[in-house]
Amino acid sequence: MISFGMGGARRAVAVVAVFALLASGAAMAGAQPWQLNMPPGVTSISQRIHGVHMLALWICVFIGVIVYGAMIYAMFKFRKSRGAVAAKWSHNTMLEAIWTTIPILILIAMAWPATKLLIDMANVENSEMTIKVTGYQWKWRYEYVDYFGKATPVNFISTLDEQSNRVRQTGSGLDPHSVKEGNENVYLLNVDKPLVLPVGVKVRFVITADDVIHSWWVPELGWKQDAIPGIINDNWTRIDTAGTYRGQCAELCGRDHGFMPIVVKAIPKAEFEQWLATQQAASSASKTAQAAPAAALPATQG
Known part of the structure; x- marks a missing residue:
């Protein structure tokens, strides 16, 4: 017979509490070191996704507790060494009707909010x-x-920042932990020109690539x-909170796939x-400056 003792029981409760805190994710907007759950x-849309995810998670936890609890109870209560005789x-x-009906109801409860969410995610109407x-090897054009x-008419290329690019070179001897923005380590997570977006505005994204899939x-x-x-x-977003949000290319796209981060800066x-x-x-001044030398050239004689 297995005995955990009071110390073991307290440790088990502490572990469960830590996992529950990490699973909730309610206090964290972005990913944190050792975070196990997705950020809200x-x-x-992201918060609704998190809500659907948590609904599915806790349903699975509940089912797991019932199933494994019943299994463990049966293993100890009705074991052969205690003289238990298997029923025939x-x-x-x-019972068959119950365990067929309950999963159907659970699936409906999970599918209803998920389906509505998918429909809303695809709705880019009324974008402001x-x-x-456009993805390139290995940068983004906005x-x-x-x-x-x-x-x-504003567009620019966004690529890995110069400091990270210098540190990543083979044989550079530079410390990746030295690449910081404030107190945050941004090695391979920063760019020279972030995508700047307004808070509270519905933004439609049209997304494509020029070479391979990104x-x-x-x-x-x-x-x-x-x-x-x-x-x-296409897709859309409406950012509710000002801040800097980081991402990366999530499709293996070639040699420098790991060096094409995304930075979104949301401002009022x-x-x-x-x-x-x-x-x-x-942009207008640059175009005027480029056009001036061409206009000054003498006309060619036929």
Whole structure:
């Protein structure tokens, strides 16, 4: 007979409590060291995904406790050494009806919110802003297509930041733990130009690739979307909380797959509009400067 003792029982309770805390994830918006559960995220969709996930998890935990509890109880209570004699019966119609009906009800309870969530995730209608994302080996291009119905000719390439790129080189001798932003280690997680988005605005993403299949993934947004050459996929988000959210390419896309991170910087709407105006002005000035030398060239004689 197995005996845990009082110390063992206390340790078991502590372990269960820790796992329950990690599983809840309620206090954590982003992934933390040793976190076992998915983050709730910073969008309504990501939080609903987390809710459906937790519903399924606790249903499975409940079923596991009932099934394994009954099994362990039967193993000890009705073991042969205590003189238990196995019952002889073929089936029980009522029990079979119960254990067929209950799983069906459980599946319906899980499928209803999940199906509604999938429908809402695919609904990009009434978007207030459109961003085109193009994956390359091994970087991302972001094009601000429109903002509240107005064209916004701003686009740029976002690639691994210079410090991480320098540290990652073979034989660099540099310490990856030295790559920090504030107190956060951002080695291989930072970029030279983040994707800047406004808080509280529904943003539609149209996602594709120019060479091979990539996958655009920021866990706190609650979804990832494949970027496939020749195909346009779309998705949407509305970020509720200002902050910096990091992700990575989630599709093995070649030699430097591990070196094409994603950084989304969400800022208040007014601040975003100022940033966007500055980017548009810089883009216009750059185009004017490029056009000036061409206009100054003399016409060729026929």
